[in-house]
Amino acid sequence: MPRPTDPLSQFRAAADGDRVALAKVLSTVERGGPGAREVVGIAYRRAPHGADGYTVGITGAPGAGKSTLTDRLVALVRAVGRPAPVPDGADDLQVAVLAVDPSSPFTGGAILGDRVRMQGHALDRGVFIRSMATRGHLGGLAVAVPDAIRVLHACGVGLVLIETVGVGQVEVEVASAADTTVVVVNPGWGDAVQANKAGLLEIADVFAINKADRPGARETRRDLELMLDLTATGGWRPPIVETVAASGEGTDALWTAVGDHRRFLTTSGQLGVVRRRRLEVELHRIAMASVEVRFDQLVGRAVYGALVDRVVSGEMDPYEAADQLLGAFVVPAD
Ligand SMILES: Nc1nc2c(ncn2[C@@H]2O[C@H](COP(=O)(O)OP(=O)(O)OP(=O)(O)O)[C@@H](O)[C@H]2O)c(=O)[nH]1
Ligand SMILES: [Mg+2]
Numbered sequence: 001m002p003r004p005t006d007p008l009s010q011f012r013a014a015a016d017g018d019r020v021a022l023a024k025v026l027s028t029v030e031r032g033g034p035g036a037r038e039v040v041g042i043a044y045r046r047a048p049h050g051a052d053g054y055t056v057g058i059t060g061a062p063g064a065g066k067s068t069l070t071d072r073l074v075a076l077v078r079a080v081g082r083p084a085p086v087p088d089g090a091d092d093l094q095v096a097v098l099a100v101d102p103s104s105p106f107t108g109g110a111i112l113g114d115r116v117r118m119q120g121h122a123l124d125r126g127v128f129i130r131s132m133a134t135r136g137h138l139g140g141l142a143v144a145v146p147d148a149i150r151v152l153h154a155c156g157v158g159l160v161l162i163e164t165v166g167v168g169q170v171e172v173e174v175a176s177a178a179d180t181t182v183v184v185v186n187p188g189w190g191d192a193v194q195a196n197k198a199g200l201l202e203i204a205d206v207f208a209i210n211k212a213d214r215p216g217a218r219e220t221r222r223d224l225e226l227m228l229d230l231t232a233t234g235g236w237r238p239p240i241v242e243t244v245a246a247s248g249e250g251t252d253a254l255w256t257a258v259g260d261h262r263r264f265l266t267t268s269g270q271l272g273v274v275r276r277r278r279l280e281v282e283l284h285r286i287a288m289a290s291v292e293v294r295f296d297q298l299v300g301r302a303v304y305g306a307l308v309d310r311v312v313s314g315e316m317d318p319y320e321a322a323d324q325l326l327g328a329f330v331v332p333a334d
Helices: 007-015 019-031 033-046 066-078 109-121 141-154 169-175 191-197 217-231 251-268 270-299 302-312 318-326
Strands: 054-060 095-101 127-133 159-165 180-185 206-210 240-243
Touching: 007 019, 007 033, 007 141, 019 033, 019 127, 019 141, 033 141, 054 066, 054 169, 066 095, 066 109, 066 159, 066 180, 066 206, 066 251, 095 141, 127 141, 141 159, 141 169, 141 270, 159 169, 180 191, 180 251, 191 217, 206 217, 206 251, 217 240, 240 251, 251 270, 270 302, 302 318
Parallel strands: 054 159, 054 180, 095 127, 095 159, 180 206, 206 240
Antiparallel strands: none
16 A cells, blocks of 8 residues: 655654654654644644653763763663653653754764664664754754654654754754753863863753763763852752763663653653743744745845845945834734
8 A cells, every 4th residue: 555645644654653654754844844844733732842752862072972872771761671760650662762963964974873873773663763964944953853852752752862962052952952961971181171161061961971981080070060060050960970881881870860850850840841941942943944034035026125225325224224124024012
């Protein structure tokens, strides 16, 4: 039987457990446009702001061991007979891994490597692995990733792990789509300082000092503790866990720390607060991106040229001209 290709049928098939359909739905979301909008609309109505799902971000410098750690965490969560700390009590938790590479216009070599590393889960139907790179999506990955998470949760995936390289603004934005963000650093002088410079300290809920089999873990811990002392707010203080992803050592403790953070968010009522704040930021991004698109459409038109003429002739200053153009985007009264 041929597969239906319209977004709604694909979404239905994906929600019924068809992984090929799920992959297609995510491609639609990634591409953006009307199809993406339709899919996101359905997903949102099914699972408003990720209702039952949970998202964990794994971020850190290139090569810090994010993929190896993610792989370990997936194995932990999917291990038969082991209660999964996140979400509590789920015994057949469906897991998705989104490997996000904002710097790559295509699905690049590094991500292909990640795919191979994740092969251990290739036969596990409860694990869905997917990479996402920059495409022509309105608002870019900062908008496409939350959309993808929404679709996954709406299709019954309880836990989404997002791996992203934490090196720039976009990467930090992507990482902030998670409920709990794990920042991965390595032993050695200065690594914690670099993470701080990249803006990762602000978004960290848990720190993993990975490659703790190498010298310098104690120094890195001390640096992190010092930086945390300076930024302490009296709420959640990110725990620091040492891991050796290569052998699996410490990954249990890391997962426990993630579970602790989730419990903190839930019992303190913060989960609702942070999810609301995230939606606020997301709405802003979507609105700004559509303003930009509409504005760019104006630029090619005669009205724009005429305004430029008036500025050139000195009849109008550029601010007045901008006000006239922005008049097209009327702010509704409260
Ligand atoms: N010694 C040691 N090596 C590790 C450990 N964890 C990962 N590695 C190695 O570090 C290298 C990079 O690991 P990845 O998991 O690919 O790191 P990544 O952060 O996903 O890298 P990118 O996605 O390219 O940014 C690999 O060769 C791993 O085998 C560890 O705990 N100890
Ligand atoms: Mg990786």
